[in-house]
Amino acid sequence: MPTPRTEIDAAPFVRLSAVTKRFGAASPALDAIEGVILGGRITGLVGPDGAGKTTLIRLMTGLMLADEGTVEVLGYDTRRDPGAIQAAIGYMPQRFGLYEDLTVQENLDLYADLRGLPKTERGRTFAELLEFTDLARFTARLAGKLSGGMKQKLGLACALLRKPRLLLLDEPGVGVDPISRRDLWKMVENLTAEGIGVVWSTAYLEEAEACDHVFLLNQGRLLFSGPPQEMTGRVEDRVFRLSGVDGRRRDRLARLLDQDGVIDGVIQGEAIRLVMKPGLPPPTLGTDDGAAPARASVTPPRFEDAFVDMLGGGPGGRSRLAETQRAFTEEAGRPVIEARGLTKRFGDFTAADSITFDIPRGEIFGLLGPNGAGKSTTFKMLCGLLKPSAGEGRVAGFDLRRDAAEARNRLGYMAQKFSLYGDLNVIQNLNFFAGVYGLSGARKRERIDLMTEIFDFRSIHDMSAKDLPLGLKQRLALASAVLHEPEVLFLDEPTSGVDPITRREFWTHINGLVEKGVTVLVTTHFMDEAEYCDRISLIYRGRSIALGSPDEMKARVASNDLPDPTMEDAFVALVQDSEAKEAA
Amino acid sequence: MNVMRKLDLKPERAGRARRFAALVRKESYQVVRDPSSILIAFVLPMILLFLFGYGVSLDTTRTRVALVIEEATPLTRDLAASFEASRYFSVVNGRDRREFEDDLVLGRVRGILVVPASFTADHAAGRHPTVQVIVDGSDPNTANFVQNYAQGTVANWERQRASEGRSPPPAIAADQRFWFNPELTSRNFLVPGSIAIVMTLVGTLLTSLVVAREWERGTMEAMMATPVSAAELLAGKLLPYFILGLTSMTLCVLIAVFLFGVPFRGSIAALYALSATFLMPALGQGLLISAATKNQFLASQLALISAFLPAFLLSGFLFEINSMPTVIQWITYIVPARYLIPSLQTVFLAGDIWPMFARSIAVMFLIGCIFFALAARSTKKRIG
Numbered sequence: 001m002p003t004p005r006t007e008i009d010a011a012p013f014v015r016l017s018a019v020t021k022r023f024g025a026a027s028p029a030l031d032a033i034e035g036v037i038l039g040g041r042i043t044g045l046v047g048p049d050g051a052g053k054t055t056l057i058r059l060m061t062g063l064m065l066a067d068e069g070t071v072e073v074l075g076y077d078t079r080r081d082p083g084a085i086q087a088a089i090g091y092m093p094q095r096f097g098l099y100e101d102l103t104v105q106e107n108l109d110l111y112a113d114l115r116g117l118p119k120t121e122r123g124r125t126f127a128e129l130l131e132f133t134d135l136a137r138f139t140a141r142l143a144g145k146l147s148g149g150m151k152q153k154l155g156l157a158c159a160l161l162r163k164p165r166l167l168l169l170d171e172p173g174v175g176v177d178p179i180s181r182r183d184l185w186k187m188v189e190n191l192t193a194e195g196i197g198v199v200w201s202t203a204y205l206e207e208a209e210a211c212d213h214v215f216l217l218n219q220g221r222l223l224f225s226g227p228p229q230e231m232t233g234r235v236e237d238r239v240f241r242l243s244g245v246d247g248r249r250r251d252r253l254a255r256l257l258d259q260d261g262v263i264d265g266v267i268q269g270e271a272i273r274l275v276m277k278p279g280l281p282p283p284t285l286g287t288d289d290g291a292a293p294a295r296a297s298v299t300p301p302r303f304e305d306a307f308v309d310m311l312g313g314g315p316g317g318r319s320r321l322a323e324t325q326r327a328f329t330e331e332a333g334r335p336v337i338e339a340r341g342l343t344k345r346f347g348d349f350t351a352a353d354s355i356t357f358d359i360p361r362g363e364i365f366g367l368l369g370p371n372g373a374g375k376s377t378t379f380k381m382l383c384g385l386l387k388p389s390a391g392e393g394r395v396a397g398f399d400l401r402r403d404a405a406e407a408r409n410r411l412g413y414m415a416q417k418f419s420l421y422g423d424l425n426v427i428q429n430l431n432f433f434a435g436v437y438g439l440s441g442a443r444k445r446e447r448i449d450l451m452t453e454i455f456d457f458r459s460i461h462d463m464s465a466k467d468l469p470l471g472l473k474q475r476l477a478l479a480s481a482v483l484h485e486p487e488v489l490f491l492d493e494p495t496s497g498v499d500p501i502t503r504r505e506f507w508t509h510i511n512g513l514v515e516k517g518v519t520v521l522v523t524t525h526f527m528d529e530a531e532y533c534d535r536i537s538l539i540y541r542g543r544s545i546a547l548g549s550p551d552e553m554k555a556r557v558a559s560n561d562l563p564d565p566t567m568e569d570a571f572v573a574l575v576q577d578s579e580a581k582e583a584a
Numbered sequence: 585m586n587v588m589r590k591l592d593l594k595p596e597r598a599g600r601a602r603r604f605a606a607l608v609r610k611e612s613y614q615v616v617r618d619p620s621s622i623l624i625a626f627v628l629p630m631i632l633l634f635l636f637g638y639g640v641s642l643d644t645t646r647t648r649v650a651l652v653i654e655e656a657t658p659l660t661r662d663l664a665a666s667f668e669a670s671r672y673f674s675v676v677n678g679r680d681r682r683e684f685e686d687d688l689v690l691g692r693v694r695g696i697l698v699v700p701a702s703f704t705a706d707h708a709a710g711r712h713p714t715v716q717v718i719v720d721g722s723d724p725n726t727a728n729f730v731q732n733y734a735q736g737t738v739a740n741w742e743r744q745r746a747s748e749g750r751s752p753p754p755a756i757a758a759d760q761r762f763w764f765n766p767e768l769t770s771r772n773f774l775v776p777g778s779i780a781i782v783m784t785l786v787g788t789l790l791t792s793l794v795v796a797r798e799w800e801r802g803t804m805e806a807m808m809a810t811p812v813s814a815a816e817l818l819a820g821k822l823l824p825y826f827i828l829g830l831t832s833m834t835l836c837v838l839i840a841v842f843l844f845g846v847p848f849r850g851s852i853a854a855l856y857a858l859s860a861t862f863l864m865p866a867l868g869q870g871l872l873i874s875a876a877t878k879n880q881f882l883a884s885q886l887a888l889i890s891a892f893l894p895a896f897l898l899s900g901f902l903f904e905i906n907s908m909p910t911v912i913q914w915i916t917y918i919v920p921a922r923y924l925i926p927s928l929q930t931v932f933l934a935g936d937i938w939p940m941f942a943r944s945i946a947v948m949f950l951i952g953c954i955f956f957a958l959a960a961r962s963t964k965k966r967i968g
Contacts, residue, residue, distance in 0.1 A: 061809045063967045082965065087811045097806020101617045102610065113606030114810040116599045158806075 011075070012036040013166050013197040014060055018069035021055055029055045031220045032069070037199060037213075039165065040192050044211030044228070045201035046303075049497030050470050051217035053201040054094065057170050060199070061091050074165055087116075090164035094171050096155030100144030104135055104154055107143050111158040129157040132187060148371055149180025156184065166197045173202055175525070177370035177540070178568050179575060185210065203497055205304040206527065206568065216307065218499060223310060232301040235275055235309050238263075239301045240282040242272040242294040250511040252294075257317030257508070259283055264308040264504070265317075267511070267532045269551040275305045275313075304528065307500055314504040320454045321482065322512025328361065328487045329517055334397065336361050336488060336519040337382065341391035344377050351377040353542040354391060359535075364510070364520040366533035368571065374542040375523040376416070376492060382521065383413055383490050395488055409438065412486035416493045418477035422466030426457050426476055429465050430483065437484035451479040471502035478509065489513065491522040495529065507532055527567035538574055545578040603812050607820025614794070615824060624790045625832045629782040633836055636774040637844045646674045647730060650684035650693045653677065654701040663699060663715075666741040672733045681718065688720055695719045695730035772847065775840040776928040777901040780921045781892070782836055783859060786829040787866025788873070788891035789884060795821060795874030796883040804878075805967060814965045822867050829863045830856070840932070850931035854941055858927050861948045865920040866891070868955025875962040895921035923947050 014037035021030040030052045037043045045053045058064040059071045062082030071078040073085045091097075098107055108126055117125060130136040133153035138146065143154060152172055159167060167188070173181045188198050192212075200211065208214050209228050216224040216231070224231055245252055253272050257265050262283065264275040272294075276282060282296035308314055335358035342355040352374040359365040367375040380386035382393045384404030393400045398407035420429050430451060434444045452458055455475045460468065465476060474494070481489065489510070495503040511532075514520055522533065530536050531550045538546040538553070546553060554565050557573035565573070615621045651667055653660045668675050676693060678684060687693045698716040706713040717734045719727035798804040807817065837855065840846045873886045897903060898912065899921035905913055916922045923944040930937055 058805075058967055063805065063808050063965065065966070083811065083813075086809055089809065091806065091809035093802050093805045093809075095802035097803050099610065099614065099803055100801070101614050106610070106613060110606050110610050111810065113602050114807065114812050116602070116811060 013039045013074055014199075015072040016056075016069070017072075019056075019059065019066045019071055020068040021052075021059065021064070021066050028067075028220050030059075030066075033215075033217075033222050035215060035222065035225050037166075037197060039197040040195045041212035042188060042192055042198045042200055042210075044208045044214045045199060045217065046203075046205065046208040046211075046214050047217035048203055048470070048499035048502075050219070051499075052220045053203075053217060054170055056215075056217070057091075057168050057199065057201055060085075060166075060168055061089065062086060088165050090159030090161075090167045092155045092159045092167075092169045092172060094174070096151050097158065098143040098151060098155055101142060103140050103142055104146070105139040107154060107158060108139075108161065112161050115162040117162050125161060129160060133157050134183075147180075148176045149183070152176050152180060152184060153187075156187065160191075163194075164196065166199070167191065168199045170201050171203065172200065173204060173207060175371035177373070177575070178527070178571050180370075181207075182572065204526070205307060205500070206302070206566075208303045214303075216310075218311070223307075228303055231306045231310075232303055235301040235306045237298055238276045238278060238309075239299050239305050240274045240276065240296045241268065241299040242274060242282065242296050243270065245270070245272055245294045248515065251515050254317035254319070254508065254511065254515075256283060257314060263313040264305060265314065266504070266507070266528075269531050269549065269554070273299070273305075275301075275309055302528075304500055308504065311499075311501055315501060315508060317508060319509045319512030321509045322516055324450060324454070325482075325513055325516045325518070326485055327516045335359055335394075336396055337365070337521060338394040339378070339382060339391070340393070342378060342381050342388050342393055343390040344374075344381060344386060345389045350542050352381065352539075355537070355539070355544050356391075357537055357544070357547060359519055359521060361519055362514055362517045363535065364514055364522060364533045366530050366536040367521070367523040367539055368525070368527075368530045368536045369523075369539035370525060373539045375539050377542075378539065379490060379492055379521070379523055383411060384408055409484075410486055411488040411490055412481035412484065413490045414477050414481040414492065414494055416496070418473045420465040420473060420477055420480070423464055425462045425464055426468075427452070427461045429476060429480060430457075433480035434483050439484055447483050447485075451483065455479050471498050474498050474502060474506060478506065482513070487518060489518055489520045491520065493523055493525070495524075495526065503529075527571065530567050538571060540575050540578065543578075546574045599811070600813075600816060603816050604820055607812070607816065608823050611794075611820060611824040615828060621790055621794070621828070624793075625786050625828050626835065628785060629832050629836055630839070632778050632782060633775065633839055636778045637771055637840075647672060647694045647726065647733075648674045648676065648692070649695040649697055649730060649734075650681075650687065651675045651677050652679065652681045652684070652696060652698045654679065654699060655704060657704040659704045659707055660699050662745075663703075663738070663741055666744075667697070667737055670733070670737050672737070688718065691720070694726050695734070697734055771844055772933055773929060774901075775836075775844055775846050776932045777899070777925045779833055779836045779840070779859075779928060780862065780899065780924045781895050781901065783829050783833055783862055783924075784866055784891050784895040784921060786825065786832050787863050788870040789887040790828070791821065791825050791867055791870030792873035792877075792883040792887045793880055794825075795871070796878055796880040799878035800880060808965050808967070814963050815960070818871060818960065818963060821871070825867060825870075826860075826863050829866070830859060833859045846932055848932055849935040851936050854931050854936045854938075855928075857945060858924060858931065858941060861945045861952070862920060862924040864952025865948055865955050868952050868959055871959035872955055872962070875959055894919045898922065899925050901925050918951065920948050920951050 016033050016035045019030055019033040020028055022028045033056065045056060047053055055064065059066055059078065060073055062073070062078040062085045065079055074088050076084045078085060099110070102110065108129070112122060112125075130139065133156065135150065135154060135157065138150065143151060146154065156169070156172070169188070172184060188200065192198055200207070202208065208216070209232070211228055213226065214224065214228045214231065215222060249267060249270070249272055253265050253267060256262050256272065256274065261277045261280040262274055263277055266273050274282060284293050284296075337359040339355050339357050342352060343350065344352045355374075355378050357365065367378060369375050377386065381388045382395060382400065384400045384407055395407040396410040398410070400407055421432060424432060427448070430448045434448060439447060452461065457476070457479070460472065465473065468476065478494075491510075495506055498506075510520060524530060533550065535547065535549050536553070537544045546556075550567060553570045553574065554567065557565050557570045562569060615625075651664055653664055664675075664677070667673055676684070681696050681698050684693055684696050688696055696718040698718065700714070700716060703713045703715070715734065715738050717731050719730050721727055798807070837848075841848050869891050870887065873883055873890070877883050877886060895901070898905075898916045898919045900916070901921065905916050905922070908916070927941050927944040930940060
């Protein structure tokens with residue numbers, strides 16, 4: 001006897017009661033999580049890396065059991081009936097769960113067999129899913145040879161083979177270009193219309209804004225559960241955009257952050273974005289030192305503004321690191337970093353294709369693009385780690401072909417995932433990097449002591465780097481990169497996965513260093529972060545498809561339909577433009 | 585709910601068969617497309633086989649020795665000629681052993697054979713003449729060899745003279761004869777043995793690697809979240825690698841027989857019965873390792889140390905088990921290759937001796953069951 005649909009929809013798909021999960025003796029990965037997930041809508045599990053998102057999804061699949069509390073999925077207890085749950089859900093793990101040496105069709109066949117899709121329904125289902133994911137042309141291609149976006153769609157198709165009632169997606173947007181991400185979002189939205197419940201986990205806070213319901217996790221705790229509008233509503237009318245800032249805006253920001261009543265602030269293109277305490281007007285700039293006052297206007301709040309507010313505000317604007325840094329003031333006469341037609345080919349694949357840009361002293365320059373676009377390749381050529389197939393690069397006036405070692409002495413490099421020595425403790429890591437950068441004797445001791453003091457390493461000095469929480473790892477990586485007071489900083493995905501407070505602290509230091517004349521090259525796939533840069537180069541499929549300030553880029557794509565585009569809107573529009581041009 | 589399940593039994597069984605077939609098909613595609621499994625299942629065995637077929641030989645031919653004749657007489661010259669004619673020695677002549685002491689220490693000669701000045705006189709007097717053999721005891725294998733073969737050469741020489749009526753017959757004539765491998769070609773021993781090593785590689789190393797790889801690539805997690813059961817997952821892995829192991833073994837046997845000319849005196853049935861049973865503990869151990877680690881590097885290290893090296897060192901393949909310390913001898917009882925290798929050597933060199941095979945098969949089956957039970961117990965549809 002089929003149950004009436006309305007009744008199914010009313011019952012929660014997932015019920016979490018006091019769910020706690022521990023790994024080892026550390027603080028719990030999930031701490032007494034309560035909540036209900038309903039069908040027919042997208043529920044976001046939002047939070048930085050290590051917040052507990054993946055653990056919570058695994059608990060819902062029944063592949064992992066909670067230490068305390070119960071997880072009930074579609075009416076079944078995960079402890080008693082994991083089989084029944086697994087037959088009724090679709091799950092896409094972080095790397096999509098595809099067999100790379102099987103073709104698209106073979107992957108579909110495999111999952112169809114495993115999920116027991118009847119032979120008679122296959123033709124129709126495959127055709128539908130291939131149409132839905134736009135993969136029909138690629139059925140004979142090996143999954144390993146698909147682009148990130150295509151893999152993601154195939155992963156989704158495999159999870160949807162036997163129309164699940166609940167679809168669990170673990171960070172489906174990571175490393176995928178924004179266009180594919182938007183495509184996927186649309187697909188998933190269509191599914192919710194059919195009553196399917198979708199759980200979408202993400203570390204991108206802008207994705208949270210689009211969800212119907214959000215669970216905000218931080219360090220295993222549930223900070224917020226509700227519609228994202230409720231979250232952003234808490235800072236409504238408290239977020240301001242200061243435009244027409246007279247003078248150096250990073251210096252202005254630093255001073256603003258130390259004023260009473262300012263909860264959070266970031267650089268946003270030419271402007272400054274501020275979150276104020278309730279009921280306080282935005283500060284007026286320029287009254288104290290004769291500079292022209294800035295224009296303050298109320299701006300719609302973002303999820304991140306509310307998150308920082310909830311965490312008690314940003315860390316303030318002072319950077320002790322920058323204060324103790326010697327200034328680079330001398331005019332070099334030529335740009336500090338130059339890339340001239342940098343090209344790298346691997347076999348017949350061109351990873352970077354004639355990348356050209358100049359970065360003057362004291363500028364933050366960003367390379368923006370999805371994974372695999374060629375950011376890191378360009379980056380590695382500029383720090384002399386990879387020999388260009390063609391073109392030339394200069395850092396601080398040194399040609400990377402001839403004087404790579406000289407050039408490297410003048411730059412500090414912070415690699416992706418904070419390449420530290422996991423088995424060395426904090427002080428040993430600092431000692432090691434100081435040695436690598438050629439510091440010795442009193443100066444080495446002095447610099448290490450300074451870093452220990454600035455970054456507050458004293459209490460954790462003998463912890464192994466691998467046991468540090470992500471935020472501390474990032475601090476240690478930054479400290480290691482600036483030990484020798486480099487005039488150029490290379491930052492490769494420096495804030496990937498860290499919580500917004502740690503990100504604020506990091507950028508306070510970087511902003512301060514830039515004010516002292518340090519030149520920064522940064523790669524990122526966070527669209528917000530791109531707006532902290534003075535100029536950015538949009539890298540897509542190995543080529544730089546646009547170069548300019550964030551405001552210029554946004555202005556280029558502004559239209560009547562979209563008068564105030566976000567950085568992501570700009571990215572998507574510029575990529576589509578460049579593809580249209582290529583097709584023409 | 586329970587009633588529903590009972591009614592669904594039939595489709596459930598069909599679903600199981602289909603899932604199993606799908607897993608086997610998937611695994612087979614991967615084997616064919618993945619260069620590393622081809623490498624481990626076919627290229628590595630070839631290299632091993634050629635190494636043992638051509639490179640490694642426990643026979644020593646033409647060992648360089650110094651022959652010191654302290655008194656040149658027709659009799660000693662005759663003995664010297666017999667040494668020079670020997671196919672085991674390459675002889676450097678001299679008159680004083682001191683000339684060769686450094687050479688022996690430096691390994692330029694492997695032994696010094698001293699025909700003493702009294703040799704001719706002793707011989708004439710009817711006393712048994714002696715030849716002194718000086719060898720380097722730090723290399724016992726070669727030392728033994730030089731000693732034995734020098735004695736043999738002298739004995740032969742005496743026998744020959746006696747048969748020609750030029751000397752009295754030797755007191756005792758020991759006539760050595762080797763059964764089954766009359767030329768004592770070590771290749772005939774090593775090649776069947778190395779087939780066991782090859783199956784260990786495929787069964788244990790490859791299997792544990794492919795499971796660990798699924799964990800590393802995140803595919804295991806996606807599979808587990810489907811209705812597939814842990815038993816189906818295991819079985820779907822086993823069958824393809826079982827077949828791959830037998831294929832690899834067949835290839836090795838063909839090479840052994842047709843290329844190396846190793847005799848094959850037993851039956852093909854015995855060969856496959858033994859090999860198939862041996863793959864049980866090999867695969868079981870592979871699964872056990874993959875249940876213990878989800879990391880390819882660790883899995884390969886564990887497989888090499890716990891399966892490959894014992895099969896190499898503790899199976900009687902290269903080293904005689906009887907001459908191992910007692911404790912080590914006990915350990916060899918749990919090394920499955922210990923049972924396979926003598927049986928395989930028998931299949932090749934002697935023929936079917938079913939009582940011996942039955943015992944080996946029984947023990948390997950037992951060890952296999954234990955590994956499977958352990959692997960099944962530790963494989964759960966759970967993460968962490």
